[in-house]
Amino acid sequence: MAQLTYREAVARGIAQEMARDENVVLLGEDVAKAGGVFKATVGLLEQFGPNRVLDTPISEQAILGAAMGAAMTGLRPIAEIMFADFLGVCYDYIANEFPKTRYMTNGQVGCPLVVRCGNGGGARFGAQHSQSVENWCMQFPGLKVVSPSSPVDVVGLLAAAVRDPDPVVFLEHKSLYATKGEVPDGEILDTLGTAKILRPGRDATILALGLMVPRSLQAADVLWAEHGIGCEVIDVRSLVPLDTQCILGSVARTGRVFTVEENPRQLGWGSELVSIIADEAFYDLDGPAVRITTPNIPLPAADALEDLAIPSVNRIVEMIRHSLSA
Template sequence: MAQLTYRESVSLAIAQAMRRDPKVFFIGEDVGAAGGVFKATVGLLDEFGKERVMDAPISEQAILGAAMGAAMTGLRPIAEIMFSDFLAVCWDIIANQIAKTRYMSDGQINIPLVIRTANGGGSKFGAQHSQSLENWSMMIPGLKVVAPSCSSDVLGLMDASVKDPDPVIFYEHKSLYASKEQLENTNLSIPLGQANILHEGADITIIGLALMAQRSKKAAQILKEKHNINAKVIDLRTLVPLDLQTIKRSIIETGLVITVEENPRLCGWGAEISSLITEHCFSNLKGPVTRVTTPHVPLPSADILEDNTIPSVDLIINEVIKKVKGE
């Protein structure tokens, strides 16, 4: 098997789900004939036809409503919301309807659907096409939150998400679409709620997600080579369900922890992780949890402004050095 890009793994993951299960269909804007604005769904229309790959109007509420209703009958839709920023225009369907219907109906209704969306910055698209919004869905009971950081995780987590009986918001990172990974096998399944160790180390724990997990891994490699600091990097992969046990085990070992988040500061997912660490690992901590986030601003567009807003590899390295040195 050749190298597979993150982008190619998205279409392959969807295709594999659709080949396996006739109940799976795919709906979104510009996803079929155009193959998606990020070319992440190329080939699906040709293979599965219009009945299973549906080009929808620019109607995010109607897209997710249709996906929800179909899921209520037992179908397993995958719906695309082109940019995660657009989740705001269909947030009622997600937060009020999809998330709560199982609970309000006393379990009469299951909603097995996946909402895929392109998330995160790095493309200089400005504040309405670049946000990192995992925390929006993390705070709503009833939603599972997935954010893969590499091609194999796209494959494995998509497989688990489509098979999951509950609604999943699947955040694909725009800046990772071109990243490549050598894969021997593409039939992967990774259980939701199982974090991944991207770099081993016992000096400090770095917790990241999606692009920030990859930048943390890069930072850990440099820290080891140039600064003799051994950092353990945990890629959470999913925020809900959350693999708290992996976090706890690492903190018992290192006693120091940094979260690296792409979102603005307030109420980012790291705040919840930090709170859990305080609650569960207080006696193991050698110092306070440090949260590396973007400052609490909307994301600016110009190269130099965006690059200096989103946490960089250099920023992570500097924060780790300060932490380990006790500064």
């Protein structure tokens, strides 16, 4: 057992898979010699050499396209798109190429690859380096979307993503890179499509992802300590595939559900989850399903403004308390 930071867990997970399978290769901007701009790939070049750990030019289409061609012909590439916002310049591969290839070729060709990105806000980087792009990615049949919130989940879900025969977008939260957690020794392999109940509760279900998970846990502590409201906090972890059973089971127990997301109000991932709950668990609900989101604005850079935009512990507490008392 070791205490690892979230960023160290990324390197640990990649190293675990590269050591296991020589077909696993890593490419991206600054990932080799510099160890990544987020220092999440430190030591991999030294351990696995320049044929398996590639510094690329600032060419996001070349990065994702090359990953795809390599994946189609037998490798298991891990491609880093530094800031998730940059998926915008190579979105063709996310939208048109990776997810459709297996279907269009009637199963002849798969794209077993992982796209890692630094996702999410809180770092005061402004509107083009702070977005949460889960909703950009989860709308395409054929693509999987995962986002861990703890170091141990980073290792296990990254391993699962690398071994998965389908393309996976793996969203690492930038504001979690420095956080620490216990990570067991030895190989760690998790399962895509599994949510985790991190805290049981009988009054309400909170569905969260990434940075919103620790904030939701803190909010649950406050709601219990100060208001006697018991919240069941679920780390959704994987949007595609989605652990609907875990989510609907919890809603059936608590009768209330709150999604906490960094996606903007307009068509964030919470809207799809709330839609599923409305379709399939309507009669379990004792009140409206509530989305706690970033407002429908580009993210501002200034700390005072960004803190107002992204759901805070206090906002989560107040919205749940207000909604349950209504």
